[in-house]
Amino acid sequence: MARELWEGNQAIAEAAIRVGLEAYFGYPITPQNEILEWLSRRMPEVGRAFVQAEAELGAINMVYGAACTGARVMTSSSSPGISLMMEGLSYIAGTEVPMVLVNVMRGGPGLGNIAPSQGDYNQICKGGGHGDYRPIVLAPASVQETVDLMPVAFDLAEKYLTIACLLIDGSIGQMMEPITLPEMRAVKRKDYPWATSGAKGRERHVLTSIYLEPLEEEKTNLRLLQRWEQITANEIRYKEYFLEDAEIVVIGFGTAGRVALSAVRAAREQGIKVGLFRPVSVSPYPYQRVAELAAKAKSLLVVEMNTGQMLDDVRLAVNGRTPIEFYGRLGGVVPFPDEILGEIQRVAKGGFKMDENPVHSWMQRMAAVTK
């Protein structure tokens, strides 16, 4: 396939079609509108289902209905819209049907703004809706990687009967990059033994998330956890850069990780032994690999576009054995490579002190930046 220049959101939409998306239900919200717009034209062209819903509540429950039939289905939204979808996501998790969610984060809380942010990491990685469940969350750092993860997300959702989320931000959604799209493949609806598609020549199927008897709900929670253990064992994904001899390990996901890579390259040119660890599966999180890297490193530097949400996971993995520093930009501000380079230089000169809470020292440094 030829390399072509595509906008992130449109590429996501077209990639979903090519890997067999049968139905899309969505609601406009910036910065992901081009997904909805692209699919509004293309889905009817290829004879598949598209509905612009009355709200995110409607959209996620249309997804829920279509998922119950066994169709390959997805929706997309951005931060405030994802909040509205949480009810339906919880029901989908509780019913154990597969779906893909594209979550194009923007600045928050509240109405916030439409600039790129990573402020919804905790919301989606730690469950989001009510009840005890975890979705699979993949955090690509480029348009190509997002497109490449689209079939992976569907396959994981369908393999584990769960929600698989592509977690990006407005910058990946709206930037244009040269990419190679997947080949168009035919739609193949799986013949699930649970799908509600009409009880012709078989026992009827009932799909619900209700277990009135607490012991039955407990079993369901345990089943979800056992499946999650399988996911944790099999589906960890990450990328590593310049880590062989790294004394400082920068850790960042998505756009923050991508910007950090530029800083790491620049620091390497200055002779600093620094590398980048970029988690791709942020749920399940690569705790084991972070712990291994921390054991060899003199310091870690976590870079995020939030107040340190993934930092908590890194601290959990490191468990106090290695100094951790933090650098974050917030509310829709994207860090420049030079800012992160400055942090790498500071850490390299700083003697790798153990910090009680890396957020506190970062807040003091931020005071100078934001005053």
Add this chain to the structure above:
Amino acid sequence: MATMTPENLVYERPQSFTAAPTHYCPGCTHGVAHRLVAEVLDEMNLAERTIGVAPVGCAVFAYNYYETDFVEAPHGRAPAMATGIKRVLPDNIVFTYQGDGDLASIGMGEIVHAAARGENITVIFINNANYGMTGGQMAPTTLPGMKTSSSPTGRDVETQGYPIRVAEMLATLDGAGYVVRRSLHDPKNIRLAKKAIRTAFEVQDRKMGFSLVELLSTCPSNWNLTPVESLTWLEEHMLPFYPLGDYKIAPAITAAKI
């Protein structure tokens, strides 16, 4: 004991019903409404193609009673779930069964837009003027002055607003194909209700758009009346406020002479 023959058989369970006894209170008309739907599914031989969508409310366990595939929606979202199913399975029959709290309060957005889109689904809408399952609280359909557990001195329209006439409201939408109101308070009206339910499913089966049958129903437990008193109360109080009638029959449906 006499052997059952077609001549002396006066009552049997519709084939579209499971053998499960319902959980409804004695004298509640949900059982009648359920049976009418099952009879129509039998008559039209639809059970194998049908996917029901249960609501949150008294009918939350509707999926226990039908020999069809069924899903259970979040509160108010049944028309959205039905939309998702119908759009990927357009040749199947999809119906929702919703109460007044589910459809006319928390799910008002979903039902209005399903109707406006002309979504080719059938909605059975039970109007018993209160939230049955949660203990008889005020619903969007509670009559002015009517006492409920959350309007203990009677619905005060000054502070609690006015009831919503769903059939009339949805009938204003161009997308709605067949929108009628019937009642379940006596045998004649039950027969008329069944006829409307049959028409609604015929409309869907012929891909003629959105169909909704509003059924005035009783709630003896929460109305604090006997089943028989409830039927009389419905007739005397609900019929004047919620007139029975055909509020929207699209010209194409009339022309098809269903």
